[in-house]
Amino acid sequence: MARKFFVGGNWKCNGTAEEVKKIVTTLNEAEVPSEDVVEVVVSPPFVFLTLVKSLLRSDFHVAAQNCWVRKGGAFTGEISAEMLVNLGIPWVIIGHSERRALLNESNEFVGDKVAYAVSQGVKVIACIGETLEQREPGSTPIAEKVTNWENVVLAYEPVWAIGTGKVATPAQAQEVHCELRKWLNDNVNSEVAASTRIIYGGSVNGANCNELAAQPDVDGFLVGGASLKISDVLSFIVPLV
């Protein structure tokens, strides 16, 4: 089964309502390949989720940047997977390295979150670590807890490449993605290994995306900084036609 290319824009903790509207307008006016060819997902901060969802073209989708590990309740400051379902937000990013590093999210916690979100019908962009020593223990709780991989995209984001302008070479990205696919084959099963999208994040922009996309195991991107720049916001979608 062919893996549909996946392009995610992670806006992180950035933007005003006006800036967000400008990005959405740019996305809405763009001519891009059909939804059958490329899946495009943008991830604004929580407070802008409904605004973006209400304005965004219907062939693009919205992702939250995090959600709580279990059913909602007395967890001040959190939002739950049920709330995302209630608002019609189909995707969530879980386990981003910024949350792992700054908020001490552990592999187990991330694995539980991925499993809970998937169990509630929210699709997950699950971010995993950089070195083999980090990737295996990071992936194991996800592999142990997730039963339905149809709704999981794995994002490989080397920390040294995030926000630094130092992108992995296409060969480096391919090597890790290939290793991750082998890991899925050995630890989940061959079908999941063949069908799961493994996307790359870290200083992706219009200038480097085509070479990365040409790698057989690079199934898309999670783009940070460039997804916020009006001049760049389409550059990693359009060239893939």
Ligand SMILES: O=C(CO)COP(=O)(O)O
């Ligand atoms: O962290 C990232 C996406 O989740 C990557 O960020 P940059 O594209 O800004 O390097």
